Amino acid sequence: MTELTPPVAMPVLDALELLERGEITIQGRITTASNATLYCGIELDGVAAACVYKPVVGERPLWDFPDGTLAEREVATYLVAAATGWEPVPPTVLREGPMGTGMVQLWIAHDDSFDIVDAINSGRSRALQRMALLDAVVNNSDRKVSHLLPVVGDLPEPEPHVYGVDHGVSFGTENKLRTVLWQWAGDPIPDEGVDVLRRLAGLLEQDLGERLSRLLTTAEVRAARRRVQRLLAKGKFPMPPTDWPAVPYPPY
Template structure:
């Protein structure tokens, strides 16, 4: 697939969201009316395929109501939707556009996460994509996952678009205090972080330290104090060691099933 070597052009691409830019899609998610079209039966939590419309524009989206979240032993009940919104906030702060536009709002079944549906490039072999070592967009995603402590980066969560941009979805089991990075993207473990990644991580660290920053305020709304502190600590570690992290010996390194 074509790789997006610059994020600025990819960020304004409209092919992923039915002709809308990410900014237009984000506003539509905030103000539009949600209509449920069906349920994604394969998802472990209630995941509803919807349209969102303001009377002039419409788009496909995914709605995950808090009421449909399955309790997990290692995450507080009712917090997965907020973690998805937190992941979007971190993605935007890094400037890589890793996560599709995402909001936390009311819907037909109560409060939940609503995210624009990505119209992906179905010609891409996702298994082959996940193994690539020279794909900068994929490598950026690996750094993003290390920051948010993503414990479920499966191959099926990779969403490449026809324009070459790469999105990722399903970040509800992120931001745990304990190191739980579980991903199919280990091909850069121990390798030096790129200069671009280090620059963006340093800027992210400054924003996380500022309690008045919009990023910090968004994370404070959806995460516990110790979880926000853990985000800063993970960024500190990345900046100190300047390499991609290694798998934990105490936690499965790859999600199951990996696809």
């Protein structure tokens, strides 16, 4: 049996270079995933790390996302997440791999000892509040508990950093927000969130909007702009939808 390449934490720019240029070796498959999700090693100039590779060829068609691919939506979410400055999504790229074009993302070694459900229920986690705002911007229709990866780290912090993964069903043009992070529904968006939304509003009219247009439809990019403007105008986190299930099934 091939020994698995272990996850490695690294600076974002180093991770992106590795993901974009490294040689990918498939080492296993995540059998619980609904689409092809492969555990891989990736190596460049003697530096190796674990990554997840989701080839487009392994995607199942979805009636409510008829255009584009899940891989493109994953990368689009990363681009928006990166623009927030919060690093809520692991470094992610779209590239060719052993099974064709797909999403390649740095594998995160999360801390199973941290009770993420307790953090969700408390409604006090700034990291999760930031994730809730990101989900509102990208219209994430599948924010499960298992898609939240806490990383405690070596330094004493008041709370762990939390990464979000599995964003293939984001950016729908209709309001399809489904999430386990409704703890801030109707609450005022904090100042740091307002600042980020203002920055996103500007970037979506410039380079970020152009980069998203290569991954999403014109209507989807326009809808993302409208969501940001709506969040700024209301100044509050969205309320659960009344015409769409508010929580994904299963929630975990």
